Amino acid sequence: MEAKINKYTAVMAVIVLAYAVFILVFAAQTTCGVIQSQQWQENYSLALYAGAAVIIVLISIMRASKVFTNHELMTFIVLLIIFLLFVNIYYMESLKISECAGTVLSNNWWEALNWIKNNTKECAVVATYWDPGHFITGIARRPVVFDGASQGSTITLPTNDTRNGIVIEPEDHGISRVLFFKDGTVTRARIQDIGTTLFTSNESLAVKTLKDYKKPGCDELYYIASSDLIGKSQWWTYFATWNPTNAPNYGKAYNYVIVPLEGAKPILDQNAVAFMYRFAQNSAFVLYEVNNTIRPFLQQQNTLFKVEKMWYTDRNGETKAYSDPTADIKGTIWLDSSRQTLLFMTPELENSMFTRMFLFSGYGLKNFEFVKAWGGEVKLFKVNFD
Amino acid sequence: MKQKLASILLRRWVIIALILIIVFGAYVRLVDYRWPYLRNIDSYNFARDIEDIISNHGALPARNELAQAPFGVDRVISQDFYVYFAAYVYMFYHAATGTEMFQFLLLFPALLGALLAVPMYFLVKTLYDKKAAVMAAAFIVFDTAIMARTLAGDPDSDGIVLIMPLIVLALYFMTYKISSAGFTKKTIIMSLLTGLSLAAWYYTWSGYWFVVWIITSFLLAKIVIRFFGTKKIMYSIRSFKTQIFSYAIIIAILLLLTVPVFGASPIVSTVTGPFSFQEIKSEAKTFPNVYVSVAELQAPGDAKEIINRIGMPFFFLVFSLIYLLYSFAKKRQHADIIILLLIWFVGPFIATLAAIRFTILFSAPIAIGTGILFSKILRLTSGEDKSMDD
Numbered sequence: 001m002e003a004k005i006n007k008y009t010a011v012m013a014v015i016v017l018a019y020a021v022f023i024l025v026f027a028a029q030t031t032c033g034v035i036q037s038q039q040w041q042e043n044y045s046l047a048l049y050a051g052a053a054v055i056i057v058l059i060s061i062m063r064a065s066k067v068f069t070n071h072e073l074m075t076f077i078v079l080l081i082i083f084l085l086f087v088n089i090y091y092m093e094s095l096k097i098s099e100c101a102g103t104v105l106s107n108n109w110w111e112a113l114n115w116i117k118n119n120t121k122e123c124a125v126v127a128t129y130w131d132p133g134h135f136i137t138g139i140a141r142r143p144v145v146f147d148g149a150s151q152g153s154t155i156t157l158p159t160n161d162t163r164n165g166i167v168i169e170p171e172d173h174g175i176s177r178v179l180f181f182k183d184g185t186v187t188r189a190r191i192q193d194i195g196t197t198l199f200t201s202n203e204s205l206a207v208k209t210l211k212d213y214k215k216p217g218c219d220e221l222y223y224i225a226s227s228d229l230i231g232k233s234q235w236w237t238y239f240a241t242w243n244p245t246n247a248p249n250y251g252k253a254y255n256y257v258i259v260p261l262e263g264a265k266p267i268l269d270q271n272a273v274a275f276m277y278r279f280a281q282n283s284a285f286v287l288y289e290v291n292n293t294i295r296p297f298l299q300q301q302n303t304l305f306k307v308e309k310m311w312y313t314d315r316n317g318e319t320k321a322y323s324d325p326t327a328d329i330k331g332t333i334w335l336d337s338s339r340q341t342l343l344f345m346t347p348e349l350e351n352s353m354f355t356r357m358f359l360f361s362g363y364g365l366k367n368f369e370f371v372k373a374w375g376g377e378v379k380l381f382k383v384n385f386d
Numbered sequence: 387m388k389q390k391l392a393s394i395l396l397r398r399w400v401i402i403a404l405i406l407i408i409v410f411g412a413y414v415r416l417v418d419y420r421w422p423y424l425r426n427i428d429s430y431n432f433a434r435d436i437e438d439i440i441s442n443h444g445a446l447p448a449r450n451e452l453a454q455a456p457f458g459v460d461r462v463i464s465q466d467f468y469v470y471f472a473a474y475v476y477m478f479y480h481a482a483t484g485t486e487m488f489q490f491l492l493l494f495p496a497l498l499g500a501l502l503a504v505p506m507y508f509l510v511k512t513l514y515d516k517k518a519a520v521m522a523a524a525f526i527v528f529d530t531a532i533m534a535r536t537l538a539g540d541p542d543s544d545g546i547v548l549i550m551p552l553i554v555l556a557l558y559f560m561t562y563k564i565s566s567a568g569f570t571k572k573t574i575i576m577s578l579l580t581g582l583s584l585a586a587w588y589y590t591w592s593g594y595w596f597v598v599w600i601i602t603s604f605l606l607a608k609i610v611i612r613f614f615g616t617k618k619i620m621y622s623i624r625s626f627k628t629q630i631f632s633y634a635i636i637i638a639i640l641l642l643l644t645v646p647v648f649g650a651s652p653i654v655s656t657v658t659g660p661f662s663f664q665e666i667k668s669e670a671k672t673f674p675n676v677y678v679s680v681a682e683l684q685a686p687g688d689a690k691e692i693i694n695r696i697g698m699p700f701f702f703l704v705f706s707l708i709y710l711l712y713s714f715a716k717k718r719q720h721a722d723i724i725i726l727l728l729i730w731f732v733g734p735f736i737a738t739l740a741a742i743r744f745t746i747l748f749s750a751p752i753a754i755g756t757g758i759l760f761s762k763i764l765r766l767t768s769g770e771d772k773s774m775d776d
Contacts, residue, residue, distance in 0.1 A: 010395055024410055028417050074767035082521070082760050089698055090528035091414070097533050099418045103425045110423050125455040130676070131427060138430025139423070143455040148428055150454050151676035166672060180672055189673035190454070215456045235679040242674040250669050 008067045012059060012076065019051045020083055027092060032100040035092075048087060052080050105135060108375035109226075113139040115372065116222065116380070123218035127210055127383075129194055129229055129236060136224075145213050146190045155193070157212055159186040168243055172202055173348045174252055176243040195240035198229065199254075201351035207367045210383055223368060223381045225357035230256045233349065257344040259285060264339075277342040285333065285342055294322065296333045305329050309350065311359075313337040334359050357381055403520045404503055411500030411527035412493075416538040419492055425540040432469055432541050433491055439473035440487075446470075463647055467589035468546040492538045498545030499536025502526045505552035506753065512559045513723040514758050517765070522757030525699070526552075529749040543591065550587045551597045552750065557583050558601050558636070559722070565632040577632040581639025588644050588652060595659030596747075598640075600729050605633055607725045660733075692738050695745045696752065703731070703748075703755030709762055709774060716775035723758065727751050 027035070027044060034040050059076045062068040068076075109132070116126060117140040126142045133147020146153055161181060169177040175196050180187040193213075197206040214221045229236065234253040242251035259277040262284070266273050271290065278284035286297045286304065292314050296307040306327035312335040314320050332350040334343040349355055356362065358379055362370040368381040395402070424430060439446055446466060451458040476490050485493075503523035510519035526532065535544035561576035588594045605626070613622040623630070644652040669675045693700050707727060710720045734747030765771040 013395055021406070028410075028413060031418050071767065071769040075764060078760075078764055078767045082764075086524060086528070090525060090530070093530045094414050094528045094533040095417070097530055098414050098416075098537055101425070101534065101537055103421050103423065103539075104427050105421075105423050105425070127455075134427050134429075134431040134434070137452040138434045141452065143452045143458070145455055147431070147453060149431060150459075151680075152673070153454055154673060155454075178673055191674050191676050195674075213455045232679075238679070239674045239676070244672055247670065251674070 008062060009072055012055075012062070012068075015058065016055060016076065016079065016083075019055060023048055023051065023087060024091065027087075027095055030095070030099065032096075035096055035099055044092075048084065052084060055080060106375075106377060108377040109135060110139070112224075112372075112374040112378040112380065115374075116140040116142060120222060121218060121220045123215045124220035124222055125213050125215055125218075126222045126224060127194065127197070127213060128224035128226065129198070129232060130191065131228065131232070132224070132226070142222075143215060145194055151191060152189070154187045154189050155212060156185050156187045158184060160184075161186060166244070168245065171196065171205060172200055173237075173352070174241045175200055176241055176251075178242070178244060189239075191239045192242060195236040195238075195242075197223075198225075198233075198236045198354040199240040199348075199352050201353065201356075203353065203365055203367055206353050207383065207385060211385055214385070219385075221383045221385075222371070223357070223383055225354055225379045225381065227358070227377045229354055229358065230258065230343070233354070236354075237348070254346055254348050256349060259342045259344070261340050261342070275339060285344065287333075287335070287342070292316070293320070294335070296322070298329045307331065307333055307344075309333070310335065400507075400516055400520060404507060404523060407503045407520075407524050407527050408500045411503065412496045414528070415496035415499055415533070415536060416492065419538045421539070423539075424488075424491060425537060426542060428542045429491070429540050432472070432543060433487075435466070435469040436473045436476065436491075436541070437487065439469060440477060444473070444477075465589055465591060465594075467586055468543045471546065472541065491541045495536050495541050495545045496538040498549055499532060500527055502532065502536075502549050502552060505549065505556040506750070509552060509556035509559060510754055510757055512556065512563055513726065513754075514720070515761055515765075518754075518757040518761035520757075521760050522753045525753035525756050526750060529753060531746040532749050535746065547591045547593075548749075550583070550590050554580065554583045554587050554597050555600065555726075559726075561632055561636070562604075562629055562722075565628040569628045569631065573628060573632055574635065577635035578639060580632075581636040582643075584636060584640045585643035588640060592655070593659070595656045596733060598637075598656050599660065599733070600726070601633070601636070603729045604722075604725050605629060607729070608721070611721065611725075688739065692735070692745060692748075696748055699752045699756055700748075702759050703727070703752045706755035706759040706762075707731075709759065713775045723754075727755055730754075 026047060030040065056077065059068060059073055063070070063073045113135055116124075116136070120126075120140075120142065122142070124142055125145065126136045126140065127145045128136075130146045130148060130151045133144045133150075136142055136144050137147060159181070163181045165181060167179045167181060169179060171177060176192075177196065178189065178192060193209050197209050200206055210221060210223070234255050237254040238251035240251070244250065257279060259279045262276045262278045264273055264275045267288075270288075273289045275287040275289065276284050277287070282301050284299050285307070286299045287310075288295045288297070294310065294312050294314075296310045297304040298307055299305075306324055307329045308324060308327040309332040310322040311332065312320055312322075317337075331344055331346045334345070334355075335341075336343075343359070345355060353365075353368070356365055357368060357370075361373065361379060362368050362381055365381075367384045369384055371380040371382050373379045424433060434452075435446060446461050446469070448461055449458050450461055453459050472494060475494070476487065479485055479490060480487075503526065506526045507519045507523040510522040532548060535542070536548065557576065557580040561573065561580050564570070564576055565573040584594075584597065587597060608629070609622050609626055612625055613619055616622055641652060667675065667678050669678060707724070710724045710727070713720050714724055730751040731748070734744055734751070737744040737747060762771070762774075765776070766774075
């Protein structure tokens with residue numbers, strides 16, 4: 001320091017330094033669970049402020065003994081205050097971030113990608129949305145349709161079509177296929193292709209689209225349907241329906257409504273159990289279970305509306321489907337087997353390829369062969385082009 | 387013995403403090419890492435590039451066969467400085483210690499985050515004093531926004547994107563200070579070094595232009611301020627002739643090392659950079675723009691949200707600016723740091739209004755401002771300064 005240092009200030013500086021190092025090291029000897037616990041934080045604050053108080057007492061004594069000047073006394077106090085601010089505003093928050101940040105990758109993805117690496121051909125393309133692209137190329141070492149560095153990229157293929165310029169081909173659910181023809185080639189956006197393969201209910205369209213991404217001379221292409229795509233449905237539906245002539249609302253977004261179980265109560269006179277899944281203050285899905293069958297309703301205020309379709313697993317472990325074409329609310333409820341979470345989808349989403357792959361593990365699909373699932377988070381399909 | 391201790395502390399306190407900051411900075415980032423894999427998605431993009439460089443005899447393969455199936459893509463020379471730097475550091479580190487790639491990828495981002503202390507120290511020391519410099523170094527290393535992006539096991543490019551501009555700016559202001567004392571051989575050497583670092587920065591990140599703008603705006607502001615004082619334009623320009631010459635060397639080196647590879651792009655993107663990034667979410671195109679769905683690009687911010695996100699340190703910067711402006715008004719001092727802080731504050735402020743994620747750009751000016759504020763308080767209490775305007 002530019003200020004003069006005598007042997008007393010040096011000793012004091014060493015004590016302060018030792019205190020500071022102790023406080024910093026002490027805090028770092030934790031885990032996420034520990035550092036967030038009230039008890040630990042109280043103990044830590046005690047050590048932090050008690051240490052500061054001891055130092056203030058020591059320097060006050062030195063000031064009283066005229067070993068320190070007022071300037072030195074004040075300097076130490078200000079240094080302590082700065083240190084306390086640093087610990088509280090910067091250091092502790094940094095530690096919490098470091099210990100509690102977690103990872104984007106999960107054990108399920110890690111195992112899935114290692115399985116792909118060890119059990120598929122090196123030329124096999126792994127198609128899915130762009131987000132896990134870098135995971136797939138980095139861990140599984142397999143080609144992808146796109147990734148975080150090429151989300152906006154296009155694919156250009158030779159074509160016999162003689163058209164020129166932009167052509168928009170409509171498909172089911174309002175899907176738009178934007179095709180740009182030029183000099184015997186056709187260009188498409190990868191995001192729209194993959195969005196289409198997730199959103200369409202036309203399996204043939206999905207297969208035809210994916211065929212263009214197969215490596216030449218390679219007979220394997222895999223498709224991943226993963227749980228994160230439920231929340232991202234607003235985007236893959238948006239890109240699938242995106243149409244440059246529809247400005248400013250270029251595409252249409254559809255969401256899966258995920259609702260956790262609020263509670264269940266028995267209705268004794270009907271020998272039934274009512275499961276409540278509330279998603280707004282006056283709105284909830286109510287499922288009535290009677291004799292091992294479930295009937296779904298949407299409750300708004302005090303009125304109950306029937307919901308058209310539902311898939312659930314009964315008490316015997318059997319998958320059951322319920323359908324009432326006269327119901328007021330069009331769409332499908334999918335209930336997870338633990339009944340902790342309900343998923344509602346609009347008619348546009350209920351037959352989408354993603355719904356059929358992820359929620360029904362490919363049931364009823366001809367060309368998408370279910371290969372393996374990891375923890376219900378990642379589901380792998382082999383696409384058969386024959 | 388006590389006297390010897392006092393002497394060591396007196397002479398070496400800066401080095402001791404910086405070592406402690408770097409060690410703790412790295413340690414906090416590494417603590418409790420408990421996974422067999424890397425932390426983030428993009429981590430694997432960079433990890434793969436680093437591995438490819440190593441397995442391909444020190445250069446990225448000409449083609450990227452795993453991207454954009456079915457054809458793959460040709461690799462063009464691009465802003466790959468980071469992956470080359472990391473790959474070569476690994477090769478040396480592995481040869482010296484035998485450390486495996488995964489361990490290195492845990493350590494490397496943490497080390498980059500911790501090493502932010504070094505350029506920050508030199509930058510603030512050049513513009514203010516050592517105490518402010520050491521504190522600014524601590525504040526930048528433990529800034530929560532920076533911490534979140536430089537954690538162990540996340541070898542994304544954030545670490546290098548944070549440290550490179552600090553290196554360039556530290557070198558530039560050291561050069562500026564030397565050139566202010568007259569034109570010497572040292573001025574040329576420092577200008578060359580700054581130019582080299584700026585070119586390396588260009589090879590690192592597409593948003594490189596903000597540093598060129600800071601440097602250019604700073605020099606222009608100095609000339610304009612001189613002009614307001616003298617009302618003589620030619621005199622104002624002539625009084626900065628060595629700094630202008632130094633600036634010319636820096637920009638010449640940048641262009642010399644980038645234009646032959648990238649054509650006019652370095653010039654065009656420098657000029658259009660501040661305006662073009664606002665169009666990143668435009669959908670008036672033939673095909674969908676995926677950027678509209680990238681969460682971190684979506685939400686625009688406002689002044690209130692910016693303050694909420696940054697918290698108390700925002701006010702440290704404001705108080706620091708008030709003190710510096712007061713000191714300038716009274717004694718015409720600290721003009722350089724005031725100009726730098728204002729430029730570095732206004733730019734990110736505008737960027738953050740477009741997308742709130744840019745609050746990370748405030749981290750450096752806030753660390754500098756906070757360091758200066760606390761240093762000033764220490765100077766007053768220790769008796770070094772007698773009043774606020776000293």
